[in-house]
Ligand SMILES: Cc1cc2nc3c(=O)[nH]c(=O)nc-3n(C[C@H](O)[C@H](O)[C@H](O)COP(=O)(O)O)c2cc1C
């Protein structure tokens with residue numbers, strides 16, 4: 330039997346990346362906090378949810394189109410914000426952005442990108458959206474400048490990362506003494522206006538703070554940020570919708586609604602911050618229930634297969650984001666590799682939809698997924714309220 334050498338699943342890309350990446354960059358990408366319990370559980374937890382497929386429906390035409398924040402996109406699969414794509418490939422976020430543009434969906438750009446935000450978004454098209462991720466730096470005026478630039482450049486939303494009052498303890502990064510290598514730059518910290526003042530000059534960093542100090546200010550976190558100081562402030566400086574990334578509880582979901590946020594991303598930062606939280610997929614139903622359809626709910630963490638995306642959509646996520654799979658693809662083969670990561674997931678999603686009898690994203694609801702036994706009673710009460718499986722006419726109307 331002949332075997333192909335090209336990757337046929339995300340696990341293959343992970344394996345290839347582990348061979349081609351520089352060891353300290355690889356450990357920065359792959360590391361989780363402390364014992365990595367949450368990082369591993371993000372992946373393992375998907376297995377507890379089983380698909381409840383329906384048969385004998387015409388599945389010749391499958392559409393993954395959906396809307397997000399009221400705008401049409403080609404797929405509910407997006408790219409989570411990740412620092413420093415140039416650690417994986419010299420074309421960095423430009424390559425990722427080109428891959429995302431061929432694919433549709435949403436790309437969330439990290440504040441810590443190694444290509445300036447204006448250049449990244451220039452690669453896009455109308456099948457997709459770009460959102461800008463924010464850290465509140467210790468000098469808030471720099472975050473404000475990045476917000477203004479993002480708005481001018483055409484980003485459609487701001488994603489405030491709220492799970493990093495301080496950096497999680499990633500043991501492998503401590504062991505490798507990871508710091509960004511000198512050949513890459515955190516381009517969003519350079520003021521484009523400083524270059525236009527004198528011809529031929531390279532831009533300088535905001536307020537002339539050295540780049541490494543700015544990176545350290547992000548890595549140091551911002552423990553003084555609160556609901557009351559950050560959200561009203563952000564709303565006063567931007568018209569863009571605000572999405573909170575790093576929500577894991579019903580309580581914080583309700584607060585996000587009351588503070589006027591447009592959405593939340595259920596996330597534990599890929600298990601890189603607080604170790605020991607719920608896996609994202611386990612936290613998702615709590616957040617969805619608390620959101621009461623008042624705001625959009627998205628998720629990331631541990632998504633490695635199309636069936637994972639399907640399960641998250643069935644549990645109420647409006648879109649699902651991936652980080653490491655795209656970085657591994659980028660390390661494997663730049664733009665083509667990042668696209669391959671997205672294509673693998675997108676094709677697997679379509680396959681899952683066909684095999685489970687769902688033709689559109691809108692059809693995928695919680696009747697297509699069986700939750701773990703520990704959540705069974707809760708979910709069966711919920712389902713009983715909605716579905717009357719004895720009503721054959723109703724079942725027929727849904728064929
Ligand atoms: C190498 C790396 C860098 C990351 N950088 C950021 C970042 O700059 N901002 C942010 O909000 N989240 C960041 N994250 C977290 C991701 O956005 C996301 O929450 C998480 O990694 C999703 O899990 P997955 O990697 O299993 O797909 C980063 C994750 C990784 C792996």
Ligand SMILES: CCCCCCC(=O)C(=O)O
Nearest residue numbers: 412441509544547548601
């Ligand atoms: C070298 C600074 C890393 C800051 C945090 C970026 C991030 O969110 C992550 O690595 O996770």
